[in-house]
Amino acid sequence: MGQHAAFDRAIAAFAPRLPLAVAFSGGADSTALLLACAQRWPGQVRALHVHHGLQAAADDFERHCAELCRRWNIPLAVRRVDARPAPGQSPEDAARQARYAALGALTRTEGPLPPARTMALAQHADDQVETLLLALSRGAGVAGLAAMPARWERSDAPGLVWERPLLRVPGAQLRDWLRARGEAWIEDPTNAEARYLRNRIRQQLLPALEQVFPQFRSTFARSCAHAAQAAELLRGLAESDLAAVGVPPRIAALRALEPARQANLLRHWLRECHGTTPSTAQLDELQAQIAACNTRGHRIHLKVGGGHVVREGEVLACYNPPVLDHPFRQDAAAPPGRRPAQ
């Protein structure tokens, strides 16, 4: 093992359902993951590359990926996406959503190859710590502090399990491993800009953490796992509370819940039924209005996340602005005007 112990351990412990697809950007992390997997499961691994059409360098990335895969005899499938952000969505998030949808679709349309049963992504321990620190800097709740899950499924790609096998591996090990093999990778120039904050965390905070808490990668990862477990419990509680309170939620039933449980349910309802996340101040205000709503004539009308929550008789309703012409939003076909999104 030695120098790349964590990487070797992660690959040894990775037990995907085969065949395996690796989401391959051409960057260092996914190059290391792809090559290690192709060595471990010869003939069972293929690479999937998403060509971000809007990016000037995207053709070069694709060429680089094709060349590496040809050299290593790894089948490669490419799909082009053109991800324009929806109003209020960051370009990074739009690209990520489009990329995941394209990766899922690619596993189903790969010609003669049997569909992949696992999709591996190459985020590593430093990415996980950065995600956790960003969540802390936003004041996130336990769902945010859980950072990135190691394993999950998506409803738009049934039968496919998504995995991040490198979440315990320091990024530097992946680059060292590639250097030791003389393998090159590409650096995405837009990454540096889009990840300005991430880069500052990487350059300034991680070295300081290393000095004070040498084990921070594994202890922070443990905290993320605890938070993920707590988030799972809260989600279950919100689901059963929502079933009892009804959709749309009945105000009298909401008022009977104690405040933390009511907040948990409201967040869940807004996120799952309306795709919107309230700020802490908005949620506080909404709960204050619900508490004050003890007469027939009491109005509720509040801006919450990307939409509005209003009282409609005995229930709450949420109205989101329509999102037109955006292929990656389920509500893309909504008519103009305010849309009751139950």
Ligand SMILES: Nc1ncnc2c1ncn2[C@@H]1O[C@H](COP(=O)(O)OP(=O)(O)OP(=O)(O)O)[C@@H](O)[C@H]1O
């Ligand atoms: N254009 C792409 N095509 C296919 N997979 C991608 C693409 N971009 C990113 N991925 C996958 O998503 C993961 C996370 O993406 P992110 O943009 O955070 O990383 P990255 O810096 O591109 O990573 P890497 O160094 O592996 O290329 C990558 O490790 C890779 O597995």
